[in-house]
């Protein structure tokens with residue numbers, strides 16, 4: 072649970088235009104607090120209202136579900152402090168012992184009590200746009216942004232964002248604009264302040280908002296995203312630029328992928344074991360990741376297999392170009408910023424022009440996969456593809472390094488039957504026997520066969536005759 076790293080910011084501001092702010096970040100001793108030196112000394116202290124503010128922590132990538140855990144933990148501890156205020160507080164002490172270092176407990180209890188007792192004030196949750204020291208947008212921030220697009224009053228905005236993929240317009244909240252939302256009869260206010268969203272509501276609703284509303288916002292944003300087109304394909308050239316992202320619009324699935332049925336079955340089984348293996352990986356003390364080396368000539372379906380895996384697991388794909396990564400820290404940052412439930416693809420990784428550069432990057436990558444960093448982020452699949460396995464360094468082929476070596480061969484008869492079914496909708500035909508004979512000694516890729524079949528899909532016989540002629544040639 073992430074509670075101990077949650078930052079409390081307790082700020083006070085005047086009613087006037089010249090706000091006086093008192094910031095408190097993290098556990099500092101109470102007597103070291105200092106008010107803003109710019110505050111007007113004549114200011115009437117009674118006029119100060121003290122909204123309570125909580126900063127949603129965003130240290131590194133966090134899966135949206137971990138935010139739900141944080142909200143719940145925070146609300147739980149806050150409730151517990153309420154008990155502490157009203158009763159003996161044993162419950163909080165027990166929780167605090169688990170999450171908060173002893174030396175800071177009094178500080179947190181003191182702050183919590185202020186929040187609990189200050190029932191008439193506002194409560195503000197701050198959600199930063201970027202993860203610390205990086206240009207990667209925080210997942211919670213993105214979720215809020217997505218959710219708010221459905222709440223913006225379109226007549227009042229000055230900036231619109233066009234989502235080309237669906238040819239629909241989506242509208243974003245502009246800086247310093249506010250949106251009011253209602254949840255379970257409770258009014259909340261969202262505002263965009265610089266690079267963060269602030270959510271403000273009445274202090275007495277804090278439990279409900281943290282426990283129910285914020286998880287609801289996450290849920291809604293996920294639902295909106297899946298309506299928008301589901302999986303994404305991200306291309307990463309180097310760490311200094313945002314990945315180029317497009318919707319993964321490849322309909323290839325294991326149903327349509329033309330490979331040997333036995334191979335297909337074993338890949339699906341492996342993916343199922345991986346998907347359900349959280350406890351297993353934890354028990355054996357290994358990072359929850361899987362490595363596949365896919366090799367075969369061009370056009371045999373290596374990319375199609377990756378799309379099938381992505382569609383099967385519902386994971387986004389990150390295509391990483393190793394040739395542009397030239398330092399340890401660059402690679403480390405790229406890999407650490409990729410979220411869980413992702414497929415990291417290193418396509419034709421052995422084809423980098425600069426051989427030394429490729430070797431260096433590759434050995435860094437292996438170090439990463441073996442080392443402690445591999446434990447950051449769960450549920451990741453690493454896929455390496457190559458056209459020729461003979462080019463691959465032994466370090467990657469060594470037993471235990473890649474979990475599965477998948478050979479994508481030239482078109483076999485079972486693969487052809489799958490393609491004939493995909494393109495011509497036929498399961499059997501008098502020409503199948505001839506195709507079977509030819510495929511025994513002709514090296515043709517599934518891509519070539521698919522290309523031939525596609526030329527005349529309305530007449531299966533003509534299409535197969537053309538394919539036979541092509542193979543005979």
Ligand SMILES: Nc1ncnc2c1ncn2[C@@H]1O[C@H](COP(=O)(O)OP(=O)(O)OP(=O)(O)O)[C@@H](O)[C@H]1O
Pocket residue numbers: 327328329330367368369370371372373374375376458486517518519521
């Ligand atoms: N095994 C296959 N099953 C179904 N379709 C296939 C298969 N192999 C190739 N195809 C068809 O051929 C096209 C190209 O194949 P794909 O890009 O997957 O091959 P590749 O091995 O990744 O090639 P490259 O190494 O050149 O990237 C696919 O879009 C698909 O239409």
